[in-house]
Amino acid sequence: MANSNIAPWMTVRDAQKALDYYKAAFGAVELYRLPADDGSLAVAQLSVGGAVFWLQADSNVSPSGAGSGPVRMILSVDDPDALFERAVAAGAAVVAAIHEDYGWRTGRVTDPFGFDWELSKQL
Numbered sequence: 001m002a003n004s005n006i007a008p009w010m011t012v013r014d015a016q017k018a019l020d021y022y023k024a025a026f027g028a029v030e031l032y033r034l035p036a037d038d039g040s041l042a043v044a045q046l047s048v049g050g051a052v053f054w055l056q057a058d059s060n061v062s063p064s065g066a067g068s069g070p071v072r073m074i075l076s077v078d079d080p081d082a083l084f085e086r087a088v089a090a091g092a093a094v095v096a097a098i099h100e101d102y103g104w105r106t107g108r109v110t111d112p113f114g115f116d117w118e119l120s121k122q123l
Contacts, residue, residue, distance in 0.1 A: 007045075007052045008073065012113045015041040015057035021112055022046055022055075025090035026075065026083060051075060072108075072116045080105055080119040087111070087119065 012018040019041060022028040032045035036057065044055045053073075077083050084098050084107045092109035095116060099107065106120035 005052070007054060008071070009054040009056060010113070010115060011056045011058045011061050013057070013059060013061050015044060015055045018055050018113050019044050019046065021090055022048070025087040025092060025111065027086075048075060049077065072118060074118045074120060076120050076122065078121065080107060080121045084109065084119045087117065092117070 010018070019028075019030065023030075023046075026048045028046040028048050030044055031047050031052070032043075033041065034043040036042035040057065041055075042057055046053055046055065075083070081098050087109050088094060091112045095108040095110055097107055098105065098119075100123065103123050104120050105123055106118055108116060108118045110116050
């Protein structure tokens with residue numbers, strides 16, 4: 001099990017719009033793309049510094065919520081301050097400003113699709 005990992009699969013109404021946001025906000029790199037029959041983006045696999053996650057388009061998903069879903073994404077990076085500012089500049093809403101607590105430097109945002117992201121670094 002040494003090579004195990006978890007890759008979240010996030011469902012959004014507009015996968016291309018989400019992909020563009022994650023590229024702008026987190027510097028995500030597209031690893032895989034599956035187009036829908038109409039040419040739009042159906043599924044994409046993205047990586048942020050080796051942390052992999054998936055996007056899937058689904059027109060039945062409710063529009064972005066208040067970020068109070070049962071799952072929170074925690075993205076650990078070398079410079080959470082810079083990534084926090086980048087995410088907010090790209091359209092995320094601030095939930096908790098960058099601060100130090102419990103041995104971490106961390107802040108939380110809700111992205112335009114309703115997902116909460118903690119941008120953190122263990123001190």
